[in-house]
Amino acid sequence: MNAGLRLLRSTTPAPRRLARVAAWSAVECLPALVSGVSVAHAVDALVAGRPSAATLWLGAIAVAMVVGAAATRRLYAAMSPLVEDLRDGLMTATVRGTLAECARTGRPGAATVTQTIEQVDQVRNLVSAVLRSFRSTVVPLATACVGLLLLDNRLGLAVLVPLAAALALQSLLVPRTVRRQRRAALEQEAFGADTAAVLADLPALRGLGADAWGRKRLLAGADSVAAAELRVVRTTALRQSVIALGAHIPLLSVLLVSLPLLRDGSLSAGAVIGATTYVLTVLAPAVSSFVAVSGGWVVELVVLLDRLALVAGRPGPESRDARTPSRPTQGYAVELRGLAFAYRPESRPVLTGLDLQVRRGEHVAVLGASGTGKSTLARLVAGLETPTGGTVHASERLCFVPQEAYVFAGTLRENLLHLAPTADDDRLREALEVFGLAGLGDRLGGLDGEIRSRDERLTAADRQRVVLARAWLSPADVVVLDEATSLLPVGDDEAIEAAFTAGGRTLVTIAHRVDVAGRADTVVFFDGSSVHTGRHVDLLDGHGAYRDLHSHAALYAH
Ligand SMILES: Nc1ncnc2c1ncn2[C@@H]1O[C@H](COP(=O)(O)OP(=O)(O)OP(=O)(O)O)[C@@H](O)[C@H]1O
Numbered sequence: 001m002n003a004g005l006r007l008l009r010s011t012t013p014a015p016r017r018l019a020r021v022a023a024w025s026a027v028e029c030l031p032a033l034v035s036g037v038s039v040a041h042a043v044d045a046l047v048a049g050r051p052s053a054a055t056l057w058l059g060a061i062a063v064a065m066v067v068g069a070a071a072t073r074r075l076y077a078a079m080s081p082l083v084e085d086l087r088d089g090l091m092t093a094t095v096r097g098t099l100a101e102c103a104r105t106g107r108p109g110a111a112t113v114t115q116t117i118e119q120v121d122q123v124r125n126l127v128s129a130v131l132r133s134f135r136s137t138v139v140p141l142a143t144a145c146v147g148l149l150l151l152d153n154r155l156g157l158a159v160l161v162p163l164a165a166a167l168a169l170q171s172l173l174v175p176r177t178v179r180r181q182r183r184a185a186l187e188q189e190a191f192g193a194d195t196a197a198v199l200a201d202l203p204a205l206r207g208l209g210a211d212a213w214g215r216k217r218l219l220a221g222a223d224s225v226a227a228a229e230l231r232v233v234r235t236t237a238l239r240q241s242v243i244a245l246g247a248h249i250p251l252l253s254v255l256l257v258s259l260p261l262l263r264d265g266s267l268s269a270g271a272v273i274g275a276t277t278y279v280l281t282v283l284a285p286a287v288s289s290f291v292a293v294s295g296g297w298v299v300e301l302v303v304l305l306d307r308l309a310l311v312a313g314r315p316g317p318e319s320r321d322a323r324t325p326s327r328p329t330q331g332y333a334v335e336l337r338g339l340a341f342a343y344r345p346e347s348r349p350v351l352t353g354l355d356l357q358v359r360r361g362e363h364v365a366v367l368g369a370s371g372t373g374k375s376t377l378a379r380l381v382a383g384l385e386t387p388t389g390g391t392v393h394a395s396e397r398l399c400f401v402p403q404e405a406y407v408f409a410g411t412l413r414e415n416l417l418h419l420a421p422t423a424d425d426d427r428l429r430e431a432l433e434v435f436g437l438a439g440l441g442d443r444l445g446g447l448d449g450e451i452r453s454r455d456e457r458l459t460a461a462d463r464q465r466v467v468l469a470r471a472w473l474s475p476a477d478v479v480v481l482d483e484a485t486s487l488l489p490v491g492d493d494e495a496i497e498a499a500f501t502a503g504g505r506t507l508v509t510i511a512h513r514v515d516v517a518g519r520a521d522t523v524v525f526f527d528g529s530s531v532h533t534g535r536h537v538d539l540l541d542g543h544g545a546y547r548d549l550h551s552h553a554a555l556y557a558h
């Protein structure tokens, strides 16, 4: 069973509620069950010259309809708590997972939680729509089959064989559509990420043939999305064959089987009319609706649940503590062995078998074009992602500064002390000095000045400085900076790196400016297809793409 369906099952409401819905659904189908049999008997009674008996049989349909309508009323009341229970269960699991993720990455959670809530509501609406549609398809289908068998088992078989073939074909098509739909969603996601990456790189590479490069990359992405969508449409087109097999062939086979039986007198005209009533009024609409719902809403639901299962499956902060971080060998701050990672089983792997040893006090620069995997590596080192292969050993006292600078509402002091509650005022003032925050401190009215949410007195660069100062004050002996100085003036990088490494700390910088490579002890270079590690001078000598990166950057700088 896939992760999405497991998540749905884990939040399934009380069996009593399910049983109540099933029971009222069965009663609701009484008119469908009675219709064919009553029509058959009414016709035969009329042919035999007994109009009062025919009227009674037709009256039975009317009574069944009244009972069915009362059951429908009860059914809606029984279904509502079922769907709401499911929504509550899903909401608890997924919002908890989302908050755990936000707590670990330090990212603001409001937008992510809102998105999760919207997706859970979408699941609730889809489940409710699927339940309502299945109620009006699966139960009538079963009813029509029982009615046909009661009427005449030869006619029953004539319908059951093509119907069973249609259902078998549909049960093969649905998982295939889910796989193709999921693939198409992943292609769309990757295309979106790629477009953002290309647009971000273009200004820096303009004049170096970047326009043609960007166009080629985007066209390749668009082609992949189109090919994936086409595969979905092809599977969808096969639905028509299921409808023909399950809704049209049964009518034909009832007529074909009836002709010889009518001739030899072993079948009454009423039974034939009753059987066609079942096929035309119950079976055919139910098959069409079943195919549309199982190939449409159900597929959408499974794909959506898969995504929510990823969110719900994220371990909470408590399980991170439980997972004792494995320590690196003596003398090393970080050790990666055969590290492999892919965001999803179907996605292209971001890392395949990376080995890296970072000595204590070493400065490592990570370079590469957008989307090649630098942040993913940083998140793996920080323990925010779990490797799909190999091992990560890192010092326990590691501070990760993500690409987004998160300053929270509170005083400047609270923001700075977040990871170092015992730092004294002298140390805080030193941090303000080192990270160029003295001006901001004055503007806010000192360390106890309040920073409001979305405070316009703070520029984006100020936020980066606050976050850097917070990391510098922390007791971490390994600091991982993911493009954390991207908005600061060019000259500031070197001083900031020096401030971090001065105390013998290990520093890993995901670089947005390539000159950091010249100051680092080791460079990790993502060239788009593989990862190379070594000293800056050795990579310049031995790697063409690395040399190109530096010459492009030099050209751009001029
Ligand atoms: N949460 C995610 N789910 C699925 N794919 C992701 C996710 N985050 C990143 N990716 C994909 O993984 C690949 C590596 O992304 P990553 O963010 O590590 O690149 P990067 O080198 O840091 O790029 P940038 O320089 O733009 O920050 C990209 O193809 C990206 O689309």
Ligand SMILES: [Mg+2]
Pocket (backbone or CB within 6 Å): 374, 375, 376, 403, 482
């Ligand atoms: Mg990144």
